Amino acid sequence: MEKPFADLVIVIKGAGEMSSGVATRLFHANLRRIVMLETPTPLAIRRFVSFSEAVHEKTMRVEGIEAVKVSDKREILDAWEAGKIPVRVDPHWESIGELEPEVVIDAILAKRNLGTSLWEASLVIALGPGFSAGKDCHVIVETNPGHNLGRLIYQGRAEKATGIPGDIGGFTRERILRSPSHGLFISEKRIGDPVRSGEPIGRVGGEQVFAPIDGVLRGLIRSGFPVKPGLKIGDIDPRGTGEYCHTISDSARALGGSVLEAILAHRLCSRSGKNCAPKEFISINQRLAISAA
16 A cells, blocks of 8 residues: 555655755645755754754754754654654765665755765655766756756766855955864854954864955854865855745755755656656756756
8 A cells, every 4th residue: 555645754864955955845735754964073064053053052943943953763753753853973874774764865965966866765866966876866956057057867967066156245255264274173153143244253273264255154164173175165156135044045945945946846757656766857958968968
């Protein structure tokens, strides 16, 4: 007998900003048997909208949805019963074998496949580059900012990462804070603080990190964390609206909507016995691959 749609077990690898956007969209669509798997020391930048903060704080609330840190299957079931999203430290994804989910979503955004397999669930979805649809997963969600953001790819690969952050207020690379060296990042600033260009944000070892533009600190890694040269450690929003620091971005919402679309399409195709990759999707993605070659 087919499991009710609302009872589908969904495992999400990663609990950072984008994966939290995905979890939020699914939760609001009444898909609430979600488990998020994280590393012991997640380095989220937009911490106020990342369920990974539950690893550090035991609990985290994003746009009214609460996540809680759990350690075993019993606590996962308790979290579901309480209407919360369980976050489990499980860097090797052992929970997948234990829970036998219908859907697995790789939302780590590592730009390479860290071990996700087509056989982990009846529907395996991957976000961004580093995967081959039909080989590593069933469907890929395009993550590059621009015209194709959120496109479902049933055959082939996502666009290569450009390394250019999305445009906010006319700024891309300029709004990102990066570590100048190896060491501990130390800062007394808080997410949501207004900053001016040239203002010190923190330091790594003996080197200061300065704000490159005016705006609001949209994201900042935890003070006291070890960093390496070039690591993204902060994000400035030039629009200067503090409330945006507490809400999911347009990109994260778009990716979440695409994941929901993929799950719905798979469910309906599975019922009818049809191929879940519509011909029009395949032909579109083949044309895109040819034009990009």
